[in-house]
Amino acid sequence: MKRYASIFLLLCLSVIAQAQAPQxxxxxxxxxxxxxxALSNQSVRLRVSIHDSVINGNxxxxxxxxxxxxxxxxxxxxxxxGQVSMGSFASIxxxxxxxxxxxxxxxxxxTNYTDLGTQQMMSVPYALYAERAGxxxxxxxxxQTLIYTSNGF
Numbered sequence: 001m002k003r004y005a006s007i008f009l010l011l012c013l014s015v016i017a018q019a020q021a022p023q024x025x026x027x028x029x030x031x032x033x034x035x036x037x038a039l040s041n042q043s044v045r046l047r048v049s050i051h052d053s054v055i056n057g058n059x060x061x062x063x064x065x066x067x068x069x070x071x072x073x074x075x076x077x078x079x080x081x082g083q084v085s086m087g088s089f090a091s092i093x094x095x096x097x098x099x100x101x102x103x104x105x106x107x108x109x110x111t112n113y114t115d116l117g118t119q120q121m122m123s124v125p126y127a128l129y130a131e132r133a134g135x136x137x138x139x140x141x142x143x144q145t146l147i148y149t150s151n152g153f
Contacts, residue, residue, distance in 0.1 A: 023089060024078035031073050033107065038073025043109040048079050050092060051100040055118050060099075061087035066109060 027048070031039045043066060050061040063082035067075045079101075080089035092099070099121045104113035123131075 024080040026076070027079050027103075028074060028076045029103075031069050031075055031105070031107065039069050039107060040071045040073055041069060042073075042107070043068050044075065045106045045109050045111065045113075046075075046077070047085075047104040047111075047113050048082065049086075049102040049104075050079075050121075051102060051118065052093070053097045055100050055120070057100065059086055061089055061092050063089075064111075 031042070031044055033039055045064060045066045047062065047064045049059045051057040052060045061084075063079070063084045063086075065077045065082040067077055069075050100118050101121050102118040103116045105116055106112050106114070
């Protein structure tokens, strides 16, 4: 009986774990030098900042990543899973207005960063689906009775 209870508990935990939204934002870029040549198999350091409300607004989150590029100069990382220097990814106030992503890089892997630009963060299909995944509506004339309906996308 204990064996079945353990298996049931593990199944429940795996369902709960899968239902959570990923705590990170995928980021990819091809790294090039000033002459436009891809930096192959090179360790570079990026600093990522998230600004609140306007392009040069307060930084609500900042982290750095040391990444080695591929032979084609491609780097891949997860924003929210780097070395945090300011704020907390989990406490970014996403619902309080626009957010802007600033990326800076040191192509030698140090901390002498060059600003690569800042861009407003926009919705992605995952977020657009989550916004419309379901809604609660009143059933009949009794507002206490609610039903769940799925809208799909």
